[in-house]
Amino acid sequence: MTVLDHPLVGVLVTELRDERTPVERFREVVEQLGRLLAYEALREVRVREKAVRTPVAGATGTRLAASPTVVCILRAGAGLTPGVLSLIPGARMGHLGMARDEATLEPRTYYDKLPPDVADGPVLLCDPMLATGGSAVAAVELLAGRGCRDVTFLGVIAAPEGVKRLTEAHPEVPLVLAALDERLDGRGYIVPGLGDAGDRIFGT
Numbered sequence: 779m780t781v782l783d784h785p786l787v788g789v790l791v792t793e794l795r796d797e798r799t800p801v802e803r804f805r806e807v808v809e810q811l812g813r814l815l816a817y818e819a820l821r822e823v824r825v826r827e828k829a830v831r832t833p834v835a836g837a838t839g840t841r842l843a844a845s846p847t848v849v850c851i852l853r854a855g856a857g858l859t860p861g862v863l864s865l866i867p868g869a870r871m872g873h874l875g876m877a878r879d880e881a882t883l884e885p886r887t888y889y890d891k892l893p894p895d896v897a898d899g900p901v902l903l904c905d906p907m908l909a910t911g912g913s914a915v916a917a918v919e920l921l922a923g924r925g926c927r928d929v930t931f932l933g934v935i936a937a938p939e940g941v942k943r944l945t946e947a948h949p950e951v952p953l954v955l956a957a958l959d960e961r962l963d964g965r966g967y968i969v970p971g972l973g974d975a976g977d978r979i980f981g982t
């Protein structure tokens with residue numbers, strides 16, 4: 779697990795935590811954190827050589843070896859993906875809708891739209907809040923069922939309960955986070971957290 783260790787990340791997360799932060803700014807900061815999380819998550823991504831010509835001479839540069847897929851867990855994940863895509867504009871996008879089944883309390887997938895070749899490159903799975911870990915585990919398992927072997931989870935704030943559940947179920951999935959908080963409360967909110975990320979991103 780990597781928790782971004784940078785003073786500017788701390789400042790951005792503090793803005794998100796502040797209940798007075800207006801929706802426009804909240805959205806902007808989530809997007810910025812998406813960019814920073816993707817930057818860290820792709821640190822070890824495979825590249826190939828690429829020849830280019832500068833106005834002065836030939837140069838050997840790099841390109842990504844395989845196109846990544848950004849997978850957003852609806853709805854709050856949609857706040858992170860613009861920042862992630864700003865770094866890798868050629869990435870494919872996938873969407874997963876997960877809701878809690880009130881009978882079993884387990885996540886149920888109500889929407890699933892992934893590119894057919896999702897397994898051909900790295901997958902960045904985006905959800906700002908890793909709370910119980912139920913949706914993240916379900917999403918990783920759905921992706922594994924489609925053949926994905928290189929999945930990284932990107933989140934803004936995690937609870938230790940969610941980290942434990944995801945890493946015990948899928949130790950092969952690296953986690954890249956902006957903050958690790960204290961605990962979950964009785965309603966499943968991360969403490970101190972930032973409240974409901976979806977509500978604060980979309981102003982609902």
Ligand code: URA
Nearest residue numbers: 907909967968974975
């Ligand atoms: N989802 C959120 O948006 N916030 C939490 O605190 C927990 C889950």
